Amino acid sequence: MPVIELEGIQMDVDEDGFIQDPATWNEALAVAIAKTEDVEELTEDHWKVVSYLREYYQQFGIAPMIRKLCKETGYDLKTIYELFPSGPAKGACKIAGLPKPTGCV
Amino acid sequence: MSASDIIWTLLSLFFIGLGYFAAFAFAAGMLWRLIGYLRTPMPLPHALTPAPKTEGGAVLRVLGDVTLFPNLFKADKWLWAGAWVFHAALAAVLFRHLRYFTYPVPGLVLYMEPVALFFGLLFGAAILFLFWRRLGLPRTLYISNLPDYFALALLGLIAGTGLMVSYWLHANLVDVKGFILGLMTFHPVEVPRHPLFLLHLFFVLILMLYFPFSKLLHAGGVFFSPSRHQPYQVQLRGKRYVNPLER
Amino acid sequence: MPKFDETPIIKDPAVNGVLRAPGLREHASTDVRCHPSKPKDTAAIDLPAELVPDWKERALAKFGELLEQNQALRVYMDICVRCGACTDKCQFFLGTGDPQNFPVARAELLRRVYRRYFTPAGLFPDLGAASDLDEDLLRKWYTYFYQCSECRRCSVFCPYGIDTAEITIAAREIMASIGVSTKYVTEVVAKVYQTGNNLGIPPAAWKDNCEFLEEEVLEETGLPIRFPVDEAGADILLVPPSADNFANTDTMIGYGKLFHYLGLSWTTSTYCNEGGNFGLFLNFANLQKVNRRIIDAARMLGVKTIIWGECGHAWRAGILTPTLSGPMDMFDPPYPYHISQFIVDMLRKGAFDGRLDKSANDDYLVTYHDPCNSARAGQLIEEPRQIIRAVCNRFVEMPPNTIREKTFCCGAGNGLLTDEIMPIRMAGGKPRAMAVKHTKANYLATVCAICKAQLPESMHYWDVPVKVGGVIDLLANALKL
Numbered sequence: 133m134p135v136i137e138l139e140g141i142q143m144d145v146d147e148d149g150f151i152q153d154p155a156t157w158n159e160a161l162a163v164a165i166a167k168t169e170d171v172e173e174l175t176e177d178h179w180k181v182v183s184y185l186r187e188y189y190q191q192f193g194i195a196p197m198i199r200k201l202c203k204e205t206g207y208d209l210k211t212i213y214e215l216f217p218s219g220p221a222k223g224a225c226k227i228a229g230l231p232k233p234t235g236c237v
Numbered sequence: 238m239s240a241s242d243i244i245w246t247l248l249s250l251f252f253i254g255l256g257y258f259a260a261f262a263f264a265a266g267m268l269w270r271l272i273g274y275l276r277t278p279m280p281l282p283h284a285l286t287p288a289p290k291t292e293g294g295a296v297l298r299v300l301g302d303v304t305l306f307p308n309l310f311k312a313d314k315w316l317w318a319g320a321w322v323f324h325a326a327l328a329a330v331l332f333r334h335l336r337y338f339t340y341p342v343p344g345l346v347l348y349m350e351p352v353a354l355f356f357g358l359l360f361g362a363a364i365l366f367l368f369w370r371r372l373g374l375p376r377t378l379y380i381s382n383l384p385d386y387f388a389l390a391l392l393g394l395i396a397g398t399g400l401m402v403s404y405w406l407h408a409n410l411v412d413v414k415g416f417i418l419g420l421m422t423f424h425p426v427e428v429p430r431h432p433l434f435l436l437h438l439f440f441v442l443i444l445m446l447y448f449p450f451s452k453l454l455h456a457g458g459v460f461f462s463p464s465r466h467q468p469y470q471v472q473l474r475g476k477r478y479v480n481p482l483e484r
Numbered sequence: 485m486p487k488f489d490e491t492p493i494i495k496d497p498a499v500n501g502v503l504r505a506p507g508l509r510e511h512a513s514t515d516v517r518c519h520p521s522k523p524k525d526t527a528a529i530d531l532p533a534e535l536v537p538d539w540k541e542r543a544l545a546k547f548g549e550l551l552e553q554n555q556a557l558r559v560y561m562d563i564c565v566r567c568g569a570c571t572d573k574c575q576f577f578l579g580t581g582d583p584q585n586f587p588v589a590r591a592e593l594l595r596r597v598y599r600r601y602f603t604p605a606g607l608f609p610d611l612g613a614a615s616d617l618d619e620d621l622l623r624k625w626y627t628y629f630y631q632c633s634e635c636r637r638c639s640v641f642c643p644y645g646i647d648t649a650e651i652t653i654a655a656r657e658i659m660a661s662i663g664v665s666t667k668y669v670t671e672v673v674a675k676v677y678q679t680g681n682n683l684g685i686p687p688a689a690w691k692d693n694c695e696f697l698e699e700e701v702l703e704e705t706g707l708p709i710r711f712p713v714d715e716a717g718a719d720i721l722l723v724p725p726s727a728d729n730f731a732n733t734d735t736m737i738g739y740g741k742l743f744h745y746l747g748l749s750w751t752t753s754t755y756c757n758e759g760g761n762f763g764l765f766l767n768f769a770n771l772q773k774v775n776r777r778i779i780d781a782a783r784m785l786g787v788k789t790i791i792w793g794e795c796g797h798a799w800r801a802g803i804l805t806p807t808l809s810g811p812m813d814m815f816d817p818p819y820p821y822h823i824s825q826f827i828v829d830m831l832r833k834g835a836f837d838g839r840l841d842k843s844a845n846d847d848y849l850v851t852y853h854d855p856c857n858s859a860r861a862g863q864l865i866e867e868p869r870q871i872i873r874a875v876c877n878r879f880v881e882m883p884p885n886t887i888r889e890k891t892f893c894c895g896a897g898n899g900l901l902t903d904e905i906m907p908i909r910m911a912g913g914k915p916r917a918m919a920v921k922h923t924k925a926n927y928l929a930t931v932c933a934i935c936k937a938q939l940p941e942s943m944h945y946w947d948v949p950v951k952v953g954g955v956i957d958l959l960a961n962a963l964k965l
Contacts, residue, residue, distance in 0.1 A: 147519045147667075148903060192689035199733045200696050222903070235672055235682035236727040236760055236795070236901065236933035270562075277555040280768070281804055285639055285647065286860045286889045302643065311890075312569035312641035320567065320643070370568075375508050377568040379583045380592070382613035384605070385566050450604055455644060458563035463556045464636075464645035469863055471803040472818050478807045482553055 136164065150225075150232045154189065157229030169223045171216060178215055178227075180205050185228035195225050195233050245430055252438060253425045259442040266449025267457060274461040278481035288469035295468040302465055319370065323363035329356040330399075337417045354404060361396040364389060388453060391444055398437035408434040488512060488580045488911045503885060503915065505572035509581035516908045518630050518666035518900075525667070528674035529770055532663030539662040540617055544601055546661045547654075551602065556650040561598045563644050564588060570638040570648075575892045576631050579911030587638035587648040590628050593621065594655050626664055629655040631908050633900050634765070635856030635893035649898075656899075657767045665766060668902035672762045673770050676777070680757050681726035687713075687754035693729050694752070701737055707965055709744040711736070711752070714785065718751035721782045722823075723759040723802075724793030725933035728954075732936050735794055738956035742827070745965055746835060750791075756781035759798030760933065765899035775801055775808040782815065789816045791823050794954050796855030796932030797898060799862040822858075824867040824931060827959065831874055836963070844962045845876040851925035852881070852955075853916065853939065854891035855932035857898075865889065868931050868955045875962035886919040894930075896938035913942025921948045928952045 135142045136149065143161065144152040149168055151157060162182060166174050174182070184205050188196040195201075198220050202208055207215070216223030221233045238246075289295045301307055306324075309317040333349050333356070336342045349356075368389050371381045402408045412429035419426040428435060447453065460466065470476040488509070523533035536542060551558050570587040572578070577585040584590065596615035599605040605612025615621060634649035659665060675684035685693070694711035701709045712718060720743070728736040729752075743750045756777040763771030782790050790812075792802045802820045806812050812819045830836065850872055858864040865888050872879050886892055895913030920928055920943065928939060928950045939952040 192692060193686045194684060194689050197693050197696065197730050197733060199700070200693070203696075203700075233683060233730070234668060234902070235675070235684070235730075236725050237683065237731045237937050274555060274559055277551075277558045278553060279555040280553060281807055283556055283647070283650070285636065285645055286863050286865065288863060302645070306643050308641050308645065309567070309569055309643045312573070316567060316569060374568065376505070376571040376583070376586065377566075379508060380566045380568060380571065380586060380588050382566070383611055384613055452563065452565050455563035455565055458559050459644050461555060461559045462563075462645045463559075464639055464647045464650075471806065472820065474817055477811055480807050 136161075136168075146232075148222075148226075148232060151229050154229050154231065157186070162227050162229065165229075166227050169216065169218055169226060171223070171227065174227075175215075177207070177211075181207065181212065181215060181220075181224055182228040185224060185230055189228070189230050195221065195230050245427060248435065249425075249428045252428050252435065252442075253420065255439075255442050256420050259445040263445040263448055267454075270449050270454055271457045271461070274458060279463045279467075280480045280482055282467060282469075282471050282478040283463040284467040284469040285464035286469075288467070290468055290470065290473075292468055295466055299460060299462075299466050303459055316370065319363055319366045322359060323367060326356045326360035326363055330360050337414050338421065340414075340418065354400075357396070357400050357403065361393070361400060364393045364396055368393065384451060388447075388451065391440060391447070395437065395440045395444065398433055398440060402431065402434045402437055406431075406433050488907065503572070503578065506578065506581040508583045510583060512582040513576070513580040513585065513631060513908055513911070514582065514624075514627060516631070516905050517627050518668060518902055519904050521665040521667050521670040525670040525674040526663070526665065528677060529670060529766075531660050531665060531670065531767075535663045539622075543617060543622075543658050543662050544597075546658045547597070548602065550654050550657065551598075554650070554654065556647060557654045560591070560644075560646045560651060561595055561602075564591065564595070564646055567643065569641050569643065570646075573638045573641050574632075574648075575635075575637070575895060575912045575915045576633070576908065579895070579914040580631075580908070584624070584628050585631060587632075587642075587646075590632055591646070591648055591651045593624055593628060594651055597621065622659075622664065625655055625659060629659070630666055630899065630905070631912075632898075633856065633893045633896065633912065634898040636860040637856065637890065637892065640860065640889050653764075656765065660767045666899065666902070669762050669765050669899045673766060673774065676758060676762070676774055680753070680755050680777070682758050682760050682762060683726045683730055685726055685730060685757070690729065690752070690754050690757055697729075697733065697737060697740065700733075701740060705741075705965055707744065709740045709965075711740050712750060713752055714754055715749070715751040716785050717787075718749045718785060719788045720748055720750040721785055721787040721790045722750055722752055722793055723756060723778055723781075723790060723798065724752070725760045725795035725798055726758045727933040727937065728793060728795075729757070732794075732933060732954060734957040734960070735936075735954035738954060738960035739793065739823070741960045741963060741965060742956065745839075745963055746830065751785060751787070753781035753785055755784060759792045759795045759802060761798060761801035762899065764797055764801050771801065771804075772808045775805055778802075778805060779809045779812070787815075789821060790819065791821050791826055793823050794931040794933065794956060796857035796862075796934060799864060800857040803862055822862070822864060822867070824864060824871060824955065827956070828867045828870050831870065836874070839964045840875055840959075840962045841964055842875060842877045842962055845927075845958050846878065848876065848927035848951075848958070849878045849880060849923075849925045850876050850927045850929050850958065851879070851920060851923045852887070853894065853920070853928055853930040853935060854887055854889075855897070855930055855935050856891060856893040858931055859891050860889055864931070868929070871955050871959055872929060875959050880923045880925055882919040882923050886915065892916045892919070894932070894935040894938040895942055897932075897934050901934050901937055909938060910942055910945045913938060914946060917942050917946035917948050920950055921946070926950055927958075929955050929958060931955050 136145050212220050333353050335346045371377050408431040526533045597617045600614035605614050629652050632652040634652050636649045639647040672682045691713050697711050761774045763774040805820050892915045896909045943950050
């Protein structure tokens with residue numbers, strides 16, 4: 133099982149670097165994961181997306197529709213790709229500690 | 238009895254035995270394999286687009302596959318030409334061989350006389366082409382295995398020896414026909430005293446033994462390919478495809 | 485990402501798009517493998533979590549059982565003559581150059597074991613091209629049977645119609661039975677039993693998504709267009725790919741606009757809001773179990789008919805429904821019914837007469853990608869084209885050897901749409917990308933959620949600037965509501 137190490141604390145992640153238990157997520161961890169996703173610094177814009185993802189996930193148990201994410205945060209898809217180069221599903225969800233959306237997406 | 242008589246008698250016994258054994262193995266093997274295919278259920282509808290909508294259309298599709306090789310034509314024109322010439326020439330040569338098996342010989346077989354050599358040479362040429370293709374292209378070289386070469390080599394030897402006994406070191410037609418008809422009527426007689434003919438016969442008998450248990454079975458298996466023999470009827474009323482395993 | 489041969493494989497693009505096979509690059513893709521499955525997923529779908537101790541015996545027993553129960557497998561094990569007609573037809577060979585991705589070489593991985601244990605050739609393995617089933621070979625099975633997208637392109641060119649998909653399906657079934665399966669496929673099947681769909685969208689989220697789309701469309705059109713959920717007594721149950729209500733929202737909106745325009749009562753079901761069936765990529769038992777959910781959902785809601793949405797393999801599994809899940813006589817014919825067929829029937833009846841503004845799509849030069857499953861397994865070739873011609877002025881076809889029944893797989897179908905094998909996906913997507921480039925189209929229409937997820941990535945990778953979307957998206961653009 134791969135692990136990610138953060139200030140001495142080890143966290144289980146899956147093969148793609150997504151944390152196994154979304155409940156163990158915290159903001160410091162997000163910063164650490166962000167570095168693996170070519171996001172050097174989490175700005176206010178990043179946090180807005182991340183918090184919305186967390187909020188939605190806690191309510192519904194899944195990531196929101198991309199269309200809804202854009203609408204609720206006010207960023208269009210292009211901006212989201214600028215913030216998270218590997219995209220909303222892979223980059224943003226990983227940093228927000230959500231499981232990776234899989235299926236036909 | 239001279240020594241040579243003894244050898245020919247032993248050879249005759251060998252070929253008579255092998256002949257019956259090969260004929261039996263071929264017939265029983267083919268029946269066993271093809272009945273096996275026929276009895277194996279197909280759990281799900283499996284027609285390949287663009288599929289015929291009716292059973293009649295499916296029969297025509299399979300007959301088209303067997304006679305014209307349309308898929309090969311789509312895939313590779315040279316291969317199609319080589320394969321089609323090979324099979325057509327083989328069919329012609331086999332048909333012409335009826336003159337050794339029938340009495341009286343059908344008229345059509347006799348009329349083939351002027352073109353028989355042509356088909357024989359065509360058959361040999363097609364084998365050489367297919368052999369060259371197997372070795373000459375990196376892609377076919379990669380996938381070819383020993384049985385592929387064996388089958389082609391055996392057919393090549395049959396064609397070569399066959400052409401030689403017909404057009405060069407002639408075998409006595411009456412002896413050959415007498416031997417074959419003797420086998421067929423279960424009154425076997427001595428083999429023709431013609432080593433090259435016996436070599437030809439030997440290769441043929443080996444081919445018959447090998448046929449049902451090798452890829453050469455495509456000759457019968459082609460009729461049992463579900464992607465080709467099934468019509469596409471899943472949306473027709475009253476044509477529900479029932480899984481034979483759940484009947 | 486390991487790079488494969490990057491040279492273009494379509495030559496003379498301006499003339500007719502003849503395909504050029506790459507040179508052989510042995511073992512080029514031998515190290516690209518899917519992640520293995522996780523115990524939590526395999527437990528949920530009745531499969532062993534890891535390689536069972538007596539795996540060889542069990543694999544051979546399963547193989548023997550399948551040979552007795554599947555005419556296609558049995559015949560296709562015997563009759564291949566290795567003529568080579570298929571060797572330059574598979575997108576995964578064309579993209580990687582790895583000869584093990586020849587359809588015939590892939591099938592030989594299974595045939596060698598067949599000959600060894602089920603034919604006389606097994607007595608002389610070296611002479612008869614037979615091999616022992618050992619861990620080395622099992623590893624090759626796992627690699628190369630998950631580099632096949634079961635798209636059936638090779639079978640179109642096989643003189644006997646040998647269907648490598650059927651061989652891959654059998655190999656995956658054997659592997660699943662001994663505890664060898666991929667994380668991607670097993671996770672998705674497990675989510676279907678848990679949430680009703682491949683994405684794992686729980687009912688509350690599904691409803692929230694539908695309400696959100698209602699607001700969006702109201703904002704856009706001013707019309708109260710509905711996206712009903714679990715409405716008992718509706719006439720139509722729509723089983724879309726769940727991705728339509730998550731990522732491909734334009735397609736979902738298209739369904740809503742279409743049914744609104746036609747004034748039909750329809751619904752989705754939170755018990756089964758998925759047409760897709762990953763059981764098809766895994767084993768027969770799960771294929772059947774997932775398929776039965778559709779009929780069960782339709783019965784629970786009391787609908788008159790079921791319509792399958794824009795999903796390729798959903799339709800391949802969909803046409804199996806009467807076989808897998810029993811007669812559909814309680815529904816209105818025709819059944820099974822695909823949304824494209826439904827739209828064409830409505831077009832024929834004149835339901836859209838005078839209400840389609842083709843110029844709404846004039847910004848687009850549209851080309852159509854036949855999903856492998858809808859085209860080659862589901863006979864769905866003309867319908868999407870008829871719709872596109874009815875709603876677009878500018879439609880262009882890709883080269884004839886890359887469309888219709890000769891279509892290329894998008895490169896990620898049938899269980900390959902997972903990121904760890906991205907090199908294979910991009911390589912497999914190469915022939916399609918080259919063909920699209922050749923048309924200069926700027927809208928790539930298709931009727932499959934997997935294609936809609938894969939194509940934007942492969943088009944980007946191969947530098948083809950094109951928007952990917954559904955056929956129904958175009959209809960919705962043109963429809964004067």
